[in-house]
Amino acid sequence: MAWFWMIFEPLATIGVMVGIRTFIMSGRTIAGADFVPWMIVGLMGFYIFRETMMKPMGAVDASRGLFTYRQILPIDPVLVRCFAEGMIRSFIFLLFIFVGELLKLDLLPDFGVGALLDWLSLWALGAGLGVLLSVVSTLVSEVGKVVKIISLPLLIISGVIFPITYIPHQFQQYVLWNPIVHGLESMRLSFFDGYHTINGIDITYLWLWALSCLTLGLLMHIRFSAKLKAL
Amino acid sequence: MIEISHLYKRYHNHHGSDWVLRDINLVIPDGTSVGLVGRNGAGKSTLLRLIGGIDRPDKGTIIRRRRVSWPIGLAGGFKGGMTGRQNVKFVARIHGVKARLDELMQEVQDFAEIGPAFDEPVSTYSSGMRARLSFGLSLAFDFDVYLSDEATAVGDRAFKKKAQKAFKDRVSKASLIMVSHGESILKEMCQAGIYLKQGEAFWYDNIEDAIAEYHHETD
Numbered sequence: 283m284a285w286f287w288m289i290f291e292p293l294a295t296i297g298v299m300v301g302i303r304t305f306i307m308s309g310r311t312i313a314g315a316d317f318v319p320w321m322i323v324g325l326m327g328f329y330i331f332r333e334t335m336m337k338p339m340g341a342v343d344a345s346r347g348l349f350t351y352r353q354i355l356p357i358d359p360v361l362v363r364c365f366a367e368g369m370i371r372s373f374i375f376l377l378f379i380f381v382g383e384l385l386k387l388d389l390l391p392d393f394g395v396g397a398l399l400d401w402l403s404l405w406a407l408g409a410g411l412g413v414l415l416s417v418v419s420t421l422v423s424e425v426g427k428v429v430k431i432i433s434l435p436l437l438i439i440s441g442v443i444f445p446i447t448y449i450p451h452q453f454q455q456y457v458l459w460n461p462i463v464h465g466l467e468s469m470r471l472s473f474f475d476g477y478h479t480i481n482g483i484d485i486t487y488l489w490l491w492a493l494s495c496l497t498l499g500l501l502m503h504i505r506f507s508a509k510l511k512a513l
Numbered sequence: 514m515i516e517i518s519h520l521y522k523r524y525h526n527h528h529g530s531d532w533v534l535r536d537i538n539l540v541i542p543d544g545t546s547v548g549l550v551g552r553n554g555a556g557k558s559t560l561l562r563l564i565g566g567i568d569r570p571d572k573g574t575i576i577r578r579r580r581v582s583w584p585i586g587l588a589g590g591f592k593g594g595m596t597g598r599q600n601v602k603f604v605a606r607i608h609g610v611k612a613r614l615d616e617l618m619q620e621v622q623d624f625a626e627i628g629p630a631f632d633e634p635v636s637t638y639s640s641g642m643r644a645r646l647s648f649g650l651s652l653a654f655d656f657d658v659y660l661s662d663e664a665t666a667v668g669d670r671a672f673k674k675k676a677q678k679a680f681k682d683r684v685s686k687a688s689l690i691m692v693s694h695g696e697s698i699l700k701e702m703c704q705a706g707i708y709l710k711q712g713e714a715f716w717y718d719n720i721e722d723a724i725a726e727y728h729h730e731t732d
Contacts, residue, residue, distance in 0.1 A: 350590040352567050
């Protein structure tokens with residue numbers, strides 16, 4: 283059943299989103315991209331980020347039994363989960379692209395290498411935050427709950443469902459503080475040749491976040507490894 | 514030889530934390546099996562975890578010059594969602610076993626004698642079955658020192674006998690550091706004893722003396 287939900291869950295979400303979208307704002311279009319592929323790319327990009335961030339949070343607690351072996355460090359299950367989530371999400375995305383192509387949805391990226399790099403960037407951002415949060419949420423369990431609450435509006439403010447071009451110009455600079463926006467919009471630019479988005483999209487900004495979080499997370503894993511094991 | 518010098522350990526909690534172990538100085542010679550005795554909460558398991566290297570002392574050092582096993586016992590050691598076979602494979606791999614992996618898995622399966630449950634998730638095992646598996650698993654590796662934290666306590670009669678025999682066969686090559694409240698098994702398996710009392714450790718060359726002292730304190 284796990285396999286079924288892995289594919290059906292994003293499919294159902296896309297169905298619901300497309301439904302809402304056609305119901306509420308049927309008149310407005312997205313510059314340079316069809317709505318459904320635009321949405322799939324955004325949702326998939328958001329999912330790989332969110333899952334690689336969320337799944338490592340429980341990893342240390344779930345693998346407590348294995349710390350009986352001194353070879354296993356708390357970072358190990360965290361890295362495994364980051365890797366596994368990335369692989370699962372990549373597989374599902376490839377499946378969607380393949381099926382989408384068969385349905386003539388135009389889901390093949392126009393700039394393949396660019397799309398791949400953007401996809402990896404979103405994975406890196408999720409993994410960086412995941413490594414960091416795996417330490418913090420194990421030491422302070424409230425953090426995990428707060429992150430779960432925050433991750434809901436992230437879907438909206440990252441421009442997954444509604445294009446950020448709809449946001450008034452004077453607020454767009456604040457939207458750009460969110461590194462996920464940079465990843466998603468870059469990926470859409472790589473996927474759709476004629477796509478237009480707001481100015482200031484910069485994948486380097488996302489990597490700054492990803493590498494900073496990853497470095498801090500790894501440092502904290504070293505600093506707190508004994509404490510994480512003993513908790 | 515395992516050298517423990519000036520070892521301190523405490524666990525932090527919200528309302529101050531007292532030392533669990535205070536200034537422990539011990540030298541455990543090669544080939545000597547040692548029994549750890551003491552009341553509940555005296556720090557026996559903590560000391561064993563420290564010797565096993567899965568926990569770090571707050572102060573002091575532990576020098577291990579032998580291959581020491583992980584603490585074999587009731588808690589932990591397996592991932593519940595994976596089958597017994599998968600767990601065995603995993604542990605063998607983190608210990609660097611490559612060539613004789615299949616042989617090792619067969620050995621563990623034969624020793625544990627848990628039948629078809631070997632291919633069921635470990636979360637479905639009874640405590641006795643887990644003990645059989647973890648004991649069999651540890652015997653599959655050639656450690657110099659085995660750490661046992663009540664490893665045989667929940668086993669049935671046949672298993673206890675088998676486990677004791679397996680250890681006796683290895684006595685020439687390996688020694689044992691065990692925590693147990695079963696005094697007959699301590700007397701049978703160990704030569705020396707450590708009595709833990711209020712965070713301090715006392716070494717006895719004869720396990721009988723350690724048990725006698727323990728009785729003397731608690732009576």
